[in-house]
Amino acid sequence: MKSSSRRKFIGDSVKAAAGLGLITLTSNSEISMMASKNLFVHHVYFWLNNPESADDLKKLVEGLRKVSKVKTIKMFHIGKPAGTNRDVIDVSYSVSWLLLFNNKADQDSYQTDPIHLKFIDECKNLWKKVVVYDSIDA
């Protein structure tokens, strides 16, 4: 595994994100292979009960950091609104939770992982609304 998974980055022309077959490295001329066919994108947006509470935000972010230890998660990003503002942009959420999985089975496993279930149990009182978008290659 170690030798076969060694990769070489090819400078600024490389559009990145690589990992264990999750996403294929490409140059600008090879963009069509950017993502593996099985990539599963799970993006969750949270609306807090108390969006002005820095403590509640911190609790949720800390909870998500713990969830990120679930082994099937191949990449994650914990975000907040970026400060952009156009008509089409939803700026009303408090926390963005982006996860990439190698395939749907890994995401299914994550849904019932004890670490994930514990997070829901401990943090569910923090939010009033959750919206999830699950995507696979179009």
Add this chain to the structure above:
Amino acid sequence: MKSSSRRKFIGDSVKAAAGLGLITLTSNSEISMMASKNLFVHHVYFWLNNPESADDLKKLVEGLRKVSKVKTIKMFHIGKPAGTNRDVIDVSYSVSWLLLFNNKADQDSYQTDPIHLKFIDECKNLWKKVVVYDSIDA
């Protein structure tokens, strides 16, 4: 650049997605460094005027593939609903367009890139609704 950007993957314990400083490779014990502090996540969801039209879907996906050539885009994923279905999951959109940028300035540049503007001009008649979520590190 070539030699310094060479990386070694460390087997299954690595949570992936690496690229030119965009996202730091981590093992399970080093998850807190997963993403760079400046990572900008731009996620767009499209609702087609004719969601049953395979032709329109194809046109939009092909348009997005062209947009992916914008140089500041560091990673992209063109998706469709994954077939999951729970109360919190929005399954009503047609296409998901996930972009990662190294920083907000790169995303700002993308917004006015001629390739992007041409795409909007050529494809805007395909969709009836767009929702965007922009996120930076929480």
